[in-house]
Amino acid sequence: MxxxxxxxxxxxxxxxxxxxxxxxxxxxxxxxxxxxxxxxxxxxxxxxxxxxxxxxxxxxxxxxxxxxxxxxxxxxxxxxxxxxxxxxxxxxxxxxxxxxxxxxxxxxxxxxxxxxxxxxQGGENSIKYGNIEIFPDKYGVTVAGKKIELNRKEYDILVYFMNRPGRLVNKNTLAESVWGDHIDQVDNFDFIYAQIKNLRKRLKEAGATPELKAVYGFGYKMVVE
Known part of the structure; x- marks a missing residue:
C-alpha cells in the first residue's frame, strides 16, 4: 500500500x-x-x-x-x-x-x-479472488484455505493485483506503487521480474486458480482461466 x-x-x-x-x-x-x-x-x-x-x-x-x-x-x-x-x-x-x-x-x-x-475491499476484512484470500490486517495469504508464506514485496505485489483483478498493469505503475516514486532512478526492472517470477512460482505450487499473466511489451494482469 x-x-x-x-x-x-x-x-x-x-x-x-x-x-x-x-x-x-x-x-x-x-x-x-x-x-x-x-x-x-x-x-x-x-x-x-x-x-x-x-x-x-x-x-x-x-x-x-x-x-x-x-x-x-x-x-x-x-x-x-x-x-x-x-x-x-x-x-x-x-x-x-x-x-x-x-x-x-x-x-x-x-x-x-x-x-x-x-x-x-468493499468493507470486508479480506480480499478474495479465485481461491486466493488475503487478510491485510494480519498480512496473511491463503490458497484454497491453506496458508502460504510470501516475502514482503511478493505480498505487496499480490495485494496490488488482487485489488485490480483482470486489469492490465504497466510495469512502471506497478514499480511506483510497490517501491515508491524513487523507482524513477533505476536503470532496469530486473528486480521486478525476479519478484514476479518468484510469486508466480509460489502461487502455482500452492494450486492457485488466479494467474499472473505477462503481456509482452506492457506489463501484467491477474486472471482466472
Whole structure:
C-alpha cells in the first residue's frame, strides 16, 4: 500500500513516516503545497494524509484539484484546525475522514486501514479472488484455505493485483506503487521480474486458480482461466 503524507511539520512528518513504514506501507512525503500537487499529478496512491495548513497553500485546494482530476485516492485530513466548518468542507470536497491534531499513531493506522477496507475491499476484512484470500490486517495469504508464506514485496505485489483483478498493469505503475516514486532512478526492472517470477512460482505450487499473466511489451494482469 502506498501513502502520500502531506505535512509541513518536520518532526511530526518524520515520526509519522517511521510509524507507517513499520506497518509496511510505502510512504512518500511532501512538505508543501507545490510538492504535494506535483506528486498527486504524477503518481497514484492508496491513501493521502493531508494537512490543511501548508506554508504555500491550502490542503483543501489540493482536495479540489484531486476532484477535478477525477482521482480516487482515499484522503484523510490531518489538521490542528478542528472546527466543524473545516470538517464539513473537507468531507464535501471528497475527504474520507478527518483526524484532528494531536493524534495517536495507533488511531491513525486504524483510520487508514478503515478507509482502505471500505474502498478497496468493499468493507470486508479480506480480499478474495479465485481461491486466493488475503487478510491485510494480519498480512496473511491463503490458497484454497491453506496458508502460504510470501516475502514482503511478493505480498505487496499480490495485494496490488488482487485489488485490480483482470486489469492490465504497466510495469512502471506497478514499480511506483510497490517501491515508491524513487523507482524513477533505476536503470532496469530486473528486480521486478525476479519478484514476479518468484510469486508466480509460489502461487502455482500452492494450486492457485488466479494467474499472473505477462503481456509482452506492457506489463501484467491477474486472471482466472
Amino acid at each position: 502506498k501513502i502520500l503524507l502531506v505535512e509541513d511539520d518536520a518532526n511530526l512528518r518524520e515520526v509519522t513516516q517511521r510509524s507507517l513504514e513499520k506497518e509496511r506501507y510505502v510512504v512518500e512525503i511532501a512538505a508543501d503545497y507545490r510538492t504535494a500537487l506535483q506528486k498527486i499529478e504524477d503518481y497514484d496512491y492508496d491513501c493521502i494524509l493531508l494537512d490543511i495548513m501548508l506554508p504555500d497553500g491550502s490542503g483543501l485546494d489540493l482536495l479540489e484539484k484531486l476532484k477535478k482530476m477525477h482521482k480516487r485516492e482515499n484522503v484523510i485530513i490531518l489538521s490542528a484546525k478542528d472546527s466543524i466548518e473545516d470538517k464539513v468542507l473537507g468531507l464535501d470536497l471528497g475527504a474520507d475522514d478527518y483526524l484532528p491534531k494531536p493524534f495517536h499513531l495507533v488511531e491513525l493506522n486504524a483510520r487508514i486501514k478503515s478507509v482502505i477496507r471500505r474502498h478497496q
